[in-house]
Amino acid sequence: MSTGRRRRPAHRWVLAASLALCTTTFALPANSAEPAPAPPAADGLALTPPMGFNNWNSTHCAEDFNEKLVRDIADIFVSHGLKEAGYTYVNLDDCWALPDRAPNGDLVPDPVRFPHGIKAVADYVHAKGLKFGIYSSAGTKTCHPDGFPGALGHEQRDANLFASWGVDYLKYDNCNNQGVNAVERYTKMRDALKATGRPIVFSICEWGVNKPWEWGKGVGHLWRTTIDISDSWASMLSILKQNMVRADHAGPGHWNDPDMLEVGNGGMTDTEYRTHFSLWSMMAAPLLIGADLRKVTPETFEILGNKDVIAVDQDPLGVQGRPIRSAGGLHVFVKPLAGGDKAVALFNENDTPARIDTTAAEVGLPASAGYKLRDLWAHTDAHTTGAISAVVPAHGTTMYRIGADRHWFQYPPALDAAAEVELSYSGALPVVAPDTPVAYTTTLGNSGGAPVHSVRAKLIAPPTWSVRPTSDVETTALRENERFRTTWEVSAPPGTPPGRYPVSATFEYVNPQTGAPATLTNVAEAVVPEVPHTGTQYLSDVSWLRTTNGWGPVEVDHTNGARAPGDGGPLTLRGVYYAKGLGTHALSSVEYFTGGACSEVRALVGVDDGKTGSVTFEVWADGDRVYDSGTLTVADPARQLVADVTGAKAIRLVATDAGDGIQNDHADWADLTLTC
Template sequence: MHVCARPRSLRTGVVLTLLAALLPALAVLGGAGSAHALDDGLARTPPMGWNDWNAFGCSVTERLVEQTADTMVASGMKDAGYTYVNIDDCWMTHSRDAAGHLVPDPAKFPDGIKGTADYVHRKGLKLGIYESAGTATCAGYPGSLGHERQDAADFAAWGVDYLKYDNCNNQGVPYQQRYDAMRDALKATGRPIVYSLCEWGEDSVWTWGAATGHLWRTTGDISASFGSMLSIYRSNVRLAGYAGPGGWNDPDMLEVGNGMSFTEDRTEFTLWAEMAAPLIAGTDLRTATPATLSLYTNRDVIAVDQDPLGRQGTEVSSSGGLHVLAKPLAGGDVAVVLFNENAAPATITTSASTAGLPAAPSYRLTNLWSHQVTSTGGTVSAQVPGHGTVMYRVSVGGGSSVGTTHPLAGASSARCLDVAGGATTPGTPVDIRDCDGGAWQAWTPTASGELRVYGGTQCLDAYDNRTSPGTPVKLWPCNGGANQRWNLDPDGTVTGVQSGLCLDVTGGNTPAGNVNGTRVELWDCNGGANQQWRLV
């Protein structure tokens, strides 16, 4: 049985429907829930971390947790802000001991939860654990109902920093009574423990959750499909008025890396960040691809989620499956997301004023995935792929990436667009290679659409003016030809003006296609991570 898996009740569905018309008005207030948030200094921004359930179910072990902690440090996730390494269900034996204490499964956790916590803490991270506000957990292990004080004291003694508290086998005891009992028990330990209410969005938890815990699930469980993610988004986005520093709407763990397309993975991460949701990775980080890690570690997008103002983004327009969200940020900028839930690409347009920015002669648009900077007189518009998003940080002012020099990094490899061997000979192939800051990786977009290199004397060139998939990309003296003109698209692709094809790392969606020296070519645009680029 999936942890937290339970159908939403009819009553909750009715409540959601009745609240739908009121919530946009409440959302304008922003952070309404924070007025009643627990005054303990915890979760002032949404928690970030990892949980084992989505990828492993009951197969959690001490070794898995420790290896994941190692990976979070080595991959840069810790430095990007991920803090919690969270153990889910099935970590204990099926019976309490003679004194009534929970017993960590000695086969899975030979050093106990205390030993695991000590290891995680030595890595500069924090440990989370799971229990249920019932007589048994969702997987049938002992629950904490009636044992709140004893269990909370054990969690504190073990060094636990985060509790995910589920709702299975609750015996019909009122929600707030059960969840408040554990809140009080955690407080009595004197240890700072972030408290996650995995209450499935029942009993309109968002109306009382901030006085009880630090985050609360707003829906049933997520799965690794676009349809599941979309359904949860639609429910959670309506609840912005209840979130704020110290108390957050939780649309469940991220499925990024678990089987959706790269575009859909990026959409989930974008929407969760825009909604100031907890960012809890739910994949096997030990085997995560560079493409998956490029999503989890995008610091510009993370900064939107972690913005200290603590406002959840709201829909400022939504029609025909095309959505515009705006999230005010500390300092006056606004994060704007254009989201296309449909399968076909579509142009989505809004304005700076609709997004809540003050009147100004011009605005700076910083694309938070491609890192391209553009200016606008007020219109914010982009062609958005099916199931995709484009995310901008919009500020008063101007600016442009044109004329600035950058490496171009590929999402599938984390390597840079590179002139093979650092050669300057016309016709030299272009490949990917570890980013090294060399002149052979320093590309300058021009107003005419060129990508110049070596101080502007040579250009990225589609070989021999060919326009068919598989055309090699070469180095060639700049000549103004259409085969040397490129569009840096809002979705992160680089397309040839002459061919309409995408700049593609050959075979780059496989491990063999991500190695140093892999050639770059033109290919039909397909949304793959090997066609996604960002200015570094």
């Protein structure tokens, strides 16, 4: 927990600063020396990042946060193999106590939530071979608005009580701290925990405000580097970018903590959750499950239980991985592992698939005739002579373990497959308009040291679609470090409903190790758009291709409100109400398909009445900016926008923060029309 849930303006300021990091480019020399692991903590605790569960992300203080939840989670850890995979701690967050201390000064468990007391719950967890954690705050009260007792001024009493209950882990928050120096507050609790004689992992949760990575080692075993995470792609990405630059401060017994996992809570796709889990593991982050495991899908258990990925997080060398290359939303993360292998994550933060390449030399491996390459999500082994390549899906991560292996030739060659549509501009969606042929290319790449024979390419689209090859679909041999490409003409029939459809490249070939037939498939997608009508129409009546928004969702015919859909008010600019339009919030983008058949966008634009932000409105036609309003504030009259979009396949309506952060940047597009 943190004030990120309660002081919204501060949260938004930090989010804006974080989003700005998205454009940053990182690079290290190809063979830069990896940092030597720091010596472990003297007490021998948390020698690898803690793994377990914390209830906050899924329950907050709801009624079902109670001892039954804790017992159920402990049972699930055992029955679903999570204990075996390494998950150890079952931790309580805020709201476990009554609002007032007992007459003797002790904390009192809520008798409704925990009728048998905290020790009984801890005993149940311990009986399962697991460990138990609890929550408090380095202030007079905890972070919940109801204000449960904090530990400031009661450190030794509370530490003694926790030890008597069998607590193994303390998450120590930062609210209501009365301005007392953070180092002093957290050091005092460290000393109190140590005085109990019980080994208790100490988690410093002061949100990175006082740079705990600079002083936390020796005080705590882990420290939060960021504000609270939320179950959204934007939040996860922002926190990733703040934490990934702190690698020098992590090591056995002292870890950077980018907050708990959101995997399984429902706000992201499984692809995004795999990215979340992959990158937290690459960063040697604590893996604390934040989902109610009684309600999650089998896919969630598959992600959380991936032992190949967990082994990267729990590697005893204890080095936090870092990006060796980050540009244009494409990232190569590398984490050195005990024994000399490297973990490599190819991460694509963009909205469309992209090929990401690196090499054994670039990730810091010594020269070798061949390397063993294990795909940590596919759980397959291959060999490469040095190239590492994958077409990574939008918001996806491909993760490998690679190392020199004198028996590399025993594994099949590393192959990568792709199906890619010809894009109208860089970063465009893979649009296939009904009854309009588009060009696709399928590619099979061979990074191994042996040829692959009898290759045949197929492009598989929905059954009613037309698919026709326009080049060879077969080759007798695909040699090492070569790619086999086939071009295709694809069209969707008239009347195809708007939506996203699978389009797959499948390659049949002969495995050179076994001589047996084999296949490799890459599942891509095609976006069928709504085709604009002839004439002039309100864009708020047209289905967009995609949106991003800096605060909550884009609202149709209302201004942007807060985080929930539909919570905006009337569109008003300088006292005038507009029935039609879009309510956005910088940084935002709303994209529509125009198919080369439209000519003009018109609107009245400005900062919504009652807001204090500053915004720039832009219109983009494919990859070209064709309108820029300049900076507008609430003091400016509504600006008439007229943009020529003749011939564009797609248009984007963009609201920027005018360079001063996104606070209160509610950007209205009133009377927004498109002429085709």
